[in-house]
Ligand code: GDP
């Protein structure tokens with residue numbers, strides 16, 4: 001997922017002609033002061049932390065300044081913040097706008113409908129999750145004809161806009177749709193969209209580029225820091241592999257059993273560090289690759305929890321045993337296994353021959369994994 005900072009989102013807004021306040025990015029208090037003394041940003045202005053988390057307004061990460069001195073104080077204050085765990089390194093300064101009303105507009109993907117959805121609300125400026133459903137207008141958009149004129153008119157009505165402001169919204173929505181499509185976005189959100197006189201100005205920008213289209217956007221390569229190097233390799237090999245902070249590895253098949261296994265480990269005081277979802281993999285080579293990747297994450301212990309349905313237990317066991325022979329001795333870890341279901345007996349036999357016992361109940365498995373990770377014997 002490529003989540004763009006506000007200023008990057010606004011660069012896209014500018015490219016597509018969505019109206020914005022005059023602004024500039026600064027990376028130090030000196031730069032912030034220069035932004036206003038040079039006239040690039042008019043006073044009074046807004047100084048905003050460029051972090052990915054929302055709720056900056058409430059959290060003191062959006063401040064107003066009337067003079068260059070106030071800009072310095074605001075910039076220094078915000079640059080010293082660690083906002084929801086993220087150090088503030090960049091600021092966006094913009095001329096302050098006199099807001100008549102704050103609206104909410106976004107285009108997102110409705111995954112259950114498998115369609116884009118246009119969301120509009122007259123209650124902007126607060127998180128959309130906290131807005132009463134009755135105050136939110138949602139329209140699914142057929143992507144082939146694109147956002148239609150009648151849909152744009154309905155949004156204007158929902159926002160209580162008429163005359164020139166409704167016309168401004170129409171043009172803005174055309175641009176927003178263009179951006180959403182051409183930039184492969186899965187979310188483009190303007191909150192607040194400010195009503196200023198007869199016009200509209202986007203005061204905030206949240207843009208997320210669809211993960212599966214990210215390869216078409218090398219321009220974001222250097223800000224894609226949301227995947228660990230191992231997760232990157234896993235992605236290339238089409239292996240579902242996620243790294244967390246803990247020290248116990250989990251190998252399971254299917255999202256449900258994987259999550260349940262993580263929960264059970266937590267329940268017994270364990271700390272899952274990495275998990276691998278084999279899904280319906282029925283290819284021993286892929287199981288081997290996945291297991292080797294797991295080894296590289298250096299877990300203290302690994303809990304294997306397989307329910308053989310589509311995946312046969314013996315296939316998984318074969319892949320695992322093959323992989324175990326390839327893991328260097330220095331990187332070996334205690335393996336606690338639970339395999340049940342299709343071809344269970346054969347699978348257990350293959351594992352036993354390789355020195356891995358399969359424990360039938362998950363509770364004992366989890367306790368053994370937690371003990372092993374803590375340095376005890378599995
Ligand atoms: P968020 O809280 O992280 O979503 O940050 P926003 O960019 O949405 O800013 C939070 C709030 O600051 C907005 O809802 C506005 O009420 C206020 N704000 C931002 N820019 C301006 C501005 O130019 N003028 C005024 N009056 N308020 C602003």
Ligand code: MN
Pocket residue numbers: 125191192204
């Ligand atoms: Mn906002």
